[in-house]
Amino acid sequence: xxxxxxxxxxxxxxxxxxxxxxxxxxxxxxxxxxxxxxxxxxxxxxxxxxxxxxxxxxxxxxxxxxxxxxxxxxxxxxxxxxxxxxxxxxxxxxxxxxxxxxxxxxxxxxxxxxxxxxxxxxxxxxxxxxxxxxxxxxxxxxxxxxxxxxxxxxxxxxxxxxxxxxxxxxxxxxxxxxxxxxxxxxxxxxxxxxxxxxxxxxxxxxxxxxxxxxxxxxxxxxxxxxxxxxxxxxxxxxxxxxxxxxxxxxxxxxxxxxxxxxxxxxxxxxxxxxxxxxxxxxxxxxxxxxxxxxxxxxxxxxxxxxxxxxxxxxxxxxxxxxxxxxxxxxxxxxxxxxxxxxxxxxxxxxxxxxxxxxxxxxxxxxxxxxxxxxxxxxxxxxxxxxxxxxxxxxx
Amino acid sequence: xxxxxxxxxxxxxxxxxxxxxxxxxxxxxxxxxxxxxxxxxxxxxxxxxxxxxxxxxxxxxxxxxxxxxxxxxxxxxxxxxxxxxxxxxxxxxxxxxxxxxxxxxxxxxxxxxxxxxxxxxxxxxxxxxxxxxxxxxxxxxxxxxx
Numbered sequence: 001x002x003x004x005x006x007x008x009x010x011x012x013x014x015x016x017x018x019x020x021x022x023x024x025x026x027x028x029x030x031x032x033x034x035x036x037x038x039x040x041x042x043x044x045x046x047x048x049x050x051x052x053x054x055x056x057x058x059x060x061x062x063x064x065x066x067x068x069x070x071x072x073x074x075x076x077x078x079x080x081x082x083x084x085x086x087x088x089x090x091x092x093x094x095x096x097x098x099x100x101x102x103x104x105x106x107x108x109x110x111x112x113x114x115x116x117x118x119x120x121x122x123x124x125x126x127x128x129x130x131x132x133x134x135x136x137x138x139x140x141x142x143x144x145x146x147x148x149x150x151x152x153x154x155x156x157x158x159x160x161x162x163x164x165x166x167x168x169x170x171x172x173x174x175x176x177x178x179x180x181x182x183x184x185x186x187x188x189x190x191x192x193x194x195x196x197x198x199x200x201x202x203x204x205x206x207x208x209x210x211x212x213x214x215x216x217x218x219x220x221x222x223x224x225x226x227x228x229x230x231x232x233x234x235x236x237x238x239x240x241x242x243x244x245x246x247x248x249x250x251x252x253x254x255x256x257x258x259x260x261x262x263x264x265x266x267x268x269x270x271x272x273x274x275x276x277x278x279x280x281x282x283x284x285x286x287x288x289x290x291x292x293x294x295x296x297x298x299x300x301x302x303x304x305x306x307x308x309x310x311x312x313x314x315x316x317x318x319x320x321x322x323x324x325x326x327x328x329x330x331x332x333x334x335x336x337x338x339x340x341x342x343x344x345x346x347x348x349x350x351x352x353x354x355x356x357x358x359x360x361x362x363x364x365x366x367x368x369x370x371x372x373x374x375x376x377x378x379x380x381x382x383x384x385x386x387x388x389x390x391x392x393x394x395x
Numbered sequence: 396x397x398x399x400x401x402x403x404x405x406x407x408x409x410x411x412x413x414x415x416x417x418x419x420x421x422x423x424x425x426x427x428x429x430x431x432x433x434x435x436x437x438x439x440x441x442x443x444x445x446x447x448x449x450x451x452x453x454x455x456x457x458x459x460x461x462x463x464x465x466x467x468x469x470x471x472x473x474x475x476x477x478x479x480x481x482x483x484x485x486x487x488x489x490x491x492x493x494x495x496x497x498x499x500x501x502x503x504x505x506x507x508x509x510x511x512x513x514x515x516x517x518x519x520x521x522x523x524x525x526x527x528x529x530x531x532x533x534x535x536x537x538x539x540x541x
Contacts, residue, residue: 140408143442144500147408148531151488151500152476160490164468167514210473213485261490261498266468 001280007393009096010238010245013042014353017227019344020194021116027056028063030227031112032070038229043242044106046071049231051098051107052078053091055347057114067110076104084381085295086253087111088228088348089388093251095232105233111349112227119223144261155220155298156212157384161266162300163214168267168315173214175318176299177205180218180341182326183296187338189328189367194222195342219299221340228349230356246359249284249374250391252277260384269301270387271308271378278376278389279310286310289391290372291358292326292334293351295380296341302326302334305378309389333369348379352390359394398525399504400479406525407479415443418457423522423530430497432458441497462520463537464493469503469512491518491534505535512536 015037017030031054039046052075056063064078077098081087088111095107140147151157165171184200187193200218208216238245254273256265279285286309294309296302303317311332312320325331337343337354344350355375361368369375372394379388400406412420422429430439433447434454446453469489475481487503489512503512504521517537524530 138408139411141411145410146500147477148410149488149500149502149533150407150472150477150480150483150486151470152472156470156472156488159470160468163470164514167468212473213471261467261500 007247009248010235011230011356012238012241012245013038013231014356015229019226022225025117025225027112027114034227034229038231042231048106049108050076051104053094054110055081055087083386085347086379086381086386086388089379089390107232110229114225116223116225155215158298159212159215165267171318175322177202178321179299179302183335183339184342186336187342190337193338193343221297221345224344226344226346228346228353246356247393249393250278250282252389254387256385269308271305274387274389275309278391282391288374289376291369291375293355293377295348295378296339355392359392402482405479427459428532429457429459431455439495439497460495464491466516467492501534504533
């Protein structure tokens with residue numbers, strides 16, 4: 001762990017695109033919206049951007065090249081990442097690494113998707129979505145022939161973990177519901193959130209449409225069109241820019257690429273090792289974290305990370321969530337903009353944007369975590385086994 | 396031959412049978428599930444690989460397994476993702492840990508309304524013929540066959 005990197009780099013600007021069901025939008029267009037807002041927020045001209053690390057839909061080849069073309073710039077370093085929801089924090093880790101290596105100085109990091117628009121764009125797309133969900137191939141695609149046995153979609157993969165956690169530790173449906181309800185309350189305070197105007201009580205949660213037990217509709221994140229972007233540079237350069245920089249205090253990664261079904265990976269996730277590295281680099285521990293922007297593709301993933309990041313003991317994520325700790329004003333305010341369950345699902349990118357805003361104290365009292373100085377962000381994905389962690393600190 | 400997908404008149408996505416996976420699917424058709432077993436350290440393995448995940452040896456043979464195991468975890472599908480499964484809803488997909496060690500992804504069959512499925516529940520193999528070309532290694536709660 002290179003503790004020498006602590007506090008030497010910063011996020012100097014953030015941006016996000018229109019968000020939600022943005023009729024006719026494209027991932028690249030949303031990426032541009034977010035990128036330009038982030039540059040404007042930072043007070044950085046596009047000619048000063050000499051690195052691009054981004055990600056779009058996984059079937060779009062060379063997303064970083066397409067973004068650079070639209071921006072009309074050449075750069076010292078650029079690439080597109082392939083670690084699913086862990087990629088977005090990884091883009092910041094790589095940005096720091098590339099600047100440290102002298103390959104570039106000011107890096108645009110971002111992610112965008114058109115998850116809602118692309119399935120509503122044509123009648124054909126709507127029909128195939130309706131008929132068969134994710135599965136349109138005549139052949140099973142993975143090494144387990146999952147689809148041959150009736151296993152489809154990300155909800156089921158994560159539901160295996162939730163079920164095992166329930167059987168090992170007595171975690172309940174209502175405890176998963178406490179996660180969904182807490183994040184929805186935050187979305188109700190966020191006028192940009194996809195679920196801003198929709199309340200969710202525990203009773204509503206219990207009555208949710210069944211998907212794949214133990215998950216119902218409210219355990220699953222949203223289908224969203226959205227982009228998010230941040231600008232990363234050194235602290236020396238950050239001091240000359242428009243906004244107060246937010247320091248990158250530490251980061252970590254860990255990938256359980258042996259698989260979700262291997263060992264106890266589905267209940268002891270890669271977040272354990274990833275967060276440990278991030279805490280070490282930052283010289284901080286769980287008690288120092290003022291807010292947690294947690295990757296919540298499903299309620300269970302947020303719950304298990306409460307344990308794996310050390311906020312409570314293994315097996316106690318359920319009672320911890322149920323205690324109200326995750327609410328604004330609670331012991332560990334989490335997903336303060338609503339998260340992927342209720343703000344919108346941009347694969348963790350919006351969690352990074354929100355963490356910066358909380359660390360900068362951008363909000364009024366209804367949304368601001370009081371005296372927030374240290375914010376932890378998590379990213380999870382890539383067939384459920386890749387993880388990344390980021391500790392941000394106010395200046 | 397009649398099978399559980401007849402009513403849907405459509406088969407689920409089929410396994411991709413390759414040089415590496417053919418012995419697995421052939422063993423199901425022959426009525427005795429076989430997995431790769433390392434010739435050096437004797438570990439069984441699944442999914443298939445050219446090398447042993449325990450000792451990296453590339454020598455192996457295909458050996459029969461007992462078909463006994465326990466449920467590592469499971470999920471119950473209540474939403475339809477593929478029309479082949481329409482008549483099976485709700486159905487249970489499980490990760491089964493065989494007594495030989497490897498974990499298989501499978502589907503549980505023969506469940507009755509009052510059956511309780513839990514992580515750790517003992518299960519046994521039930522080979523189900525889907526078509527002339529395909530026999531699936533499915534599982535049932537132990538002691539329920541009949």
